[in-house]
Amino acid sequence: MEARSILAKLRHDLPLSVDELTWVAGALADQTLSAAQAGAFAMGVCRNGLDQAGRVALTQAMCASGQVLKWDLDKPVLDKHSTGGVGDCVSLVLAPALAACGAYVPMISGRGLGHTGGTLDKLEAIPGVNVMLDEARLRGVVGQVGCAIVGATGDIAPADKRLYAVRDVTATVDSLDLITASILSKKLAAGLEGLVLDVKVGSGAFMKDVEAARALAQALVSTANAAGCPTRAIISDMSQPLVPSLGNALEVAEVMRVLRGEKTGAMVELCGALGGVLLAGAGLAKGADAGAAQIKAAIADGRAAERFGAMIAALGGPVHFVENWQRFLPEATVMREVTAQKSGIVQAIDAEALGLAVVALGGGRTVESDPVDPAVGLSDVVRLGARVEKGQPLAVVHASRPVQADQAAATVRSAISLGEKAGTLPTLIVEHIS
Incomplete structure (x- = not known):
């Protein structure tokens, strides 16, 4: 087993064996796989996928790469x-x-x-x-x-x-x-x-x-x-x-x-x-x-x-x-209301864009070593179906610097779509899988 041959199989969309996936999990754990190779493996799986047997094999091998806990308790875990x-x-x-x-x-x-x-x-x-x-x-x-x-x-x-x-x-x-x-x-x-x-x-x-x-x-x-x-x-x-x-x-x-x-x-x-x-x-x-x-x-x-x-x-x-x-949670130094530029009903929200706005404020990471500011983010975000009048708030930005608040405010406005008619509100529980 060695990384290059496994990565070559992935690149050519060939299935990996249980032994190969087990080796990859062990190599990830013990650093045998370099950062570049780990990234290539992730990209290869993302592009070409694994079959069900491969998914089970990778999951079990990654689980077994470390300690597996056992409990002796009087109620279910x-x-x-x-x-x-x-x-x-x-x-x-x-x-x-x-x-x-x-x-x-x-x-x-x-x-x-x-x-x-x-x-x-x-x-x-x-x-x-x-x-x-x-x-x-x-x-x-x-x-x-x-x-x-x-x-x-x-x-x-x-x-x-x-x-x-x-x-x-x-x-x-x-x-x-x-x-x-x-x-x-x-x-x-x-x-x-x-x-x-x-x-x-x-x-x-x-x-x-x-x-x-x-x-x-x-x-x-x-x-x-x-x-x-x-x-x-x-x-x-x-x-x-x-x-x-x-x-x-x-x-x-x-x-x-x-x-x-x-x-x-x-x-x-x-x-x-x-x-x-x-x-x-x-x-x-x-x-x-x-x-x-x-x-x-x-x-x-x-x-x-x-x-x-x-x-x-x-x-x-x-x-x-x-x-x-309330005494213990940190608070941002800059708070800014993002107001609606027109009246309307909230028809759609690009929630991913809002999440990325929080990352840009410092509330998440773009690289693994990034520090996280726990105080920044968005609050009072309007809900789907809500009626908003011009000048009323769509959300409140919590930032550490004014320039970041400005950028987040622009993202919020573009992420929230207002229209004349109310759409069908989504159902919270979509489906059960057993």
């Missing part, structure tokens, strides 16, 4: 993963809600990728939070709190850690095969007994149409089940940001308003749908609808907020964060 969207902070609500409903949730998450925000970046907007735990500390937090949202250490799927960073800077983020292997290698390594996948579709997702989203959901579900992890998926709408704020600290603020019962809407509905599937599959609820009701109740009565606060404290954050969250 469950998790959720999203394929990435804009204003998608579901994990921060759902993980503690699941813990409040009797599950253990060791949620290994990622950082921002392309135009989408990263769960770890959002958590790190909270002062003192450390998401990089060793195994002993992870086990301690999960056992004590019921949930821990953390990053993959060097021992968990190290092959994916390298490939994940390469994908972000080589325009290979939207590969069905690489998304599947990346997500599932970390999830399988977490030793899960049940998994639900939130596959996004729409302008703010990597998959822009339902057919592509369905193909990804089916690939994820079939690959995970073939690897021994009971898995279902929900395709959910991302034709607009899930919450009206984009940016790390701003999305944490949205999470706190939901957990404290100040806001409901799409976030709670999606948490209920995803959590209901998990609780029913694990025998913790009599059906998905009953499970959804349990999740919503845990959010409404404050039990999820209590678990979230305990998790933040266990990760090194403020002990009383839930009670005093």
Whole structure:
């Protein structure tokens, strides 16, 4: 086995064997594969694809490139993963809600990728939070709190850690095969007994149409089940940001308003749908609808907020964060309303463009080493179907410098389409894949 022959096969659209894909995963993990070769591999897979056997082989090999956790707990070990969207902070609500409903949730998450925000970046907007735990500390937090949202250490799927960073800077983020292997290698390594996948579709997702989203959901579900992890998926709408704020600290603020019962809407509905599937599959609820009701109740009565606060404290954050969250989250130095230049009804939102605007503000990365400013982003983004009069705000820009605010404001105006007639509003839950 050597890289050049494998890359040559990829270039000529020839299938790779299980042994070759296993070798690549090991070479990614132990640095035998150079950065250039890793990028070429990602581009080759993105262009030519893998078959189902290859997808399973790459996923299992990337999982086996590091440590695979095993749990001895009295309740099911469950998790959720999203394929990435804009204003998608579901994990921060759902993980503690699941813990409040009797599950253990060791949620290994990622950082921002392309135009989408990263769960770890959002958590790190909270002062003192450390998401990089060793195994002993992870086990301690999960056992004590019921949930821990953390990053993959060097021992968990190290092959994916390298490939994940390469994908972000080589325009290979939207590969069905690489998304599947990346997500599932970390999830399988977490030793899960049940998994639900939130596959996004729409302008703010990597998959822009339902057919592509369905193909990804089916690939994820079939690959995970073939690897021994009971898995279902929900395709959910991302034709607009899930919450009206984009940016790390701003999305944490949205999470706190939901957990404290100040806001409901799409976030709670999606948490209920995803959590209901998990609780029913694990025998913790009599059906998905009953499970959804349990999740919503845990959010409404404050039990999820209590678990979230305990998790933040266990990760090194403020002990009383839930009670005093406004004190701790950073704020941008420049805030600017983006007003509508004409009256009309919001007919379409280019959510990807909004996500890239946040990256340009410093809220995401264009290269792996970029620092992230947790305070910048967009808030109060208008919703599809809303009536906006000339001069009324479309969004509020949070920036560190006036010139960045000007650029973001121009992007917001071009990303939000106004018209005379109201269109059909999208359905939040598009499809279930089992």
